[in-house]
Amino acid sequence: MSDFNRQKIVSSVPQKGFFGHPKGLFTLFFTEFWERFSYYGMKAILLFYMYYEVTKGGLGLDQTTALSIVSIYGSLVYMSGIIGGWLADRIFGTSRAVFYGGILIMLGHIALAIPGNITFFFVSMVLIVLGTGLLKPNVSSVVGEIYSEEDSRRDSGFSIFYMGINLGGFISPLIVGAVQSHYGFHLGFACAAVGMFIGLLVFLLTKKKNLGLAGTIVANPLSPSEKKKVFSIIGLAVVIIAILVSIAIPTGYLTFKSFIALIGILGFLIPTIYFVVMYRSPKTTKVERSRIIAYIPLFLAAVMFWAIQEQGSTILANYADKRTQLDFAGIHISPAWFQSANPLFIIIFAPVFAWLWLKLGKRQPSIPKKFSLGLLFAGLSFLVILLPAYFGGANSLVNPLWLVLSYFIVVIGELCLSPVGLSATTKLAPAAFSAQTMSLWFLSNAAAQALNAQIVKFYTPATEMVYFGVIGGISILLGVILLIVSPVIQKYMKGVH
Template identity: 65%
Template structure:
């Protein structure tokens, strides 16, 4: 396929048709809606499924082990975006990567719906990890492809797209979570598979008309002689990994604890290597190198933000199950329902933030200062959890309002940082590494959850006040530092506001 310039791609997409945005936003909105329904529905159940007793339909794992697995799983899901971005940039293009990713995700949920114990759990995890790596960063990359770089609708478009993600995440715990906790965990996981199937149908039926050329070309294709060499390396790498697994797992050389440490190290090493490779590439211009340098503090801030935010599905999920009153006003709650709070607040507030950025126009805060606001509110979301511990102790059940406030503050931070970060990534990305830079953005979440694999081990009722206070206080202090140096970072974003 001959090279298609960015102008031709943007012009091929109908530019009006979905709330004043490109028509392709409809396709991507609902594809991601159902993919997130499947993922967050599964995640709302997964921790409880792992540590619930076997007689209650669970796997009977130790709670600490289950929390570490949740963090590692989340890290690998986002880490796999590197693979998905590379495949899109060098082999398939983003549209085909999305389709194959959806197939793998659906297969993973089907496996988890089978009553096959720990074996099914890890097979499912593998399929969903690879599938999400193919789908998630590439959907976001196409959103950016549909807008001109100077289009003022861009940040608002990402905010609308982000609202679609959270609509799927909002309804999932009520449907998947209720089926799993009230009736049978495997029934809930089966519903997650159905959600991904619906997303695939939406994508296939509407992509030709709505997306046109967006995502159809391979930006940096492998040469024919390179393909065979790369395939050989992939096969050899997989055989080595499988062989090491057969040797180290039965002999207890590779334990869950050692594996979490390995993933935590990879969470630091991989993004560092990625920045170095892109910066040193001959395909990266001097202007793009300057933008990459500006992207580094944004990336680090994102890691710190997500390290707090993603504990909502681990530490705060356990808090909901063990430390929260689950009956209020005569209504019996399920602990999985608390996972709907974050997306509910995003659905409610995302239009407000989208309208705010448009109204402010040229007067809106810089990208870096938006990031500092995001980290500030994330820190507050943990600091507020100290209050019930001081008031009632760390053993008593507390009112759901405390968890609600914590999730609300984290979401305010999320809306300052996450959709803005998606948009900034598409603007700061080197042209030859467009999809891979989007993968790097999601790698900030992977690094955060790799960090969490170690942090969550430190949380106990005895350490609760210290845990929330130290992490929350550190985030707030660093947010002030980022705000102060924002003008210096902006100078490196040559040509990007």
């Protein structure tokens, strides 16, 4: 997108109105709030739905298989953002991508809400994966569009936006978990569908007044001849994939194990290809190439961070269900409620961090140093959760406050890394690849969860201390290395702070 178009968009957005930020932040805040309400509400009970017995309303899958499926599903959700980013950049813009994505997500939750069998489950997964790929990276890109590049409110705005994400993530597990406990899984999933419907209404009713031209200008549009060629390639690819799958499944070449391995490879191969394509593109300037080089270690640090943080909905969710004392302080705790701990702490501390970065101004830590802090806290969160097994043994039920403490520590790391990463991505992105670079940021999460699908099978109560200790130790080591090399990375960022 040209500098002229960037300025044109900023000028069209009312710049005062939502906590001192552009009015468009209101629309994006509440659209993402309801989308995250639907996603995290569904995800809070998804693992239990898969491995609970059929008599308890679940699918009765093996627990290890269920853990891997949740990780693979999470990886595909973020991996599909590449498709959503490309469609927004080249065909219909970010605003339409957000709307189309919301519709697909809502249909996916409706499919989960229909009592059926595992076929309905996989249909819903496909719809939610595609829908989130369209919505998630593009709504964040629009946040970047409503600020000028020099606007000092930018990092603060992303922190407020990030608080909206987590406000939805906090409320939904409490509501969906309670509904699931009393009325079953399918009504819980129906609550998620309603949440996405409300999000779509907010977006449609307020975008014209609050967002102006944000999200409407296609950054790097295809020419008519290019469109024809691309659609032909896509159609051919779909046919080829369908044929290969129909052959591979009956012959035993495509199994769940081989599919996990394939996603693991794609999780790292796809971002590698994107880095190469953007770096070599004639549309990328010399300064932008330098910024791409700086972005690579930040991307790898994010992969390590998300590999720990995303286990909050797999390993730690299972830990809550199987290893935690759920009768505490006179109440019975639903294991799904622990999924609200992470977003609750972000709601509390996101404004503190937003204020802190504004207060420090030019004295705040550089972006690479903030990332290193994120890794240090993530590693510490895993070292903390191994202590109950050390003190009480692998078979005793654990006080729930240990689990809450682990979630709290990783949140401190998340606030150092995630909203800063969103903001840094919009700053470091080549102009011709703005939405796609945001998709690349979310691919760090895809790579992390693809990696998790491989390693979660090593977790058992017997290996608990080694599991948490090794992963936590690696994260702390990488955090120290990143801190040491941060001045070099900063030089390659060419003026971005």
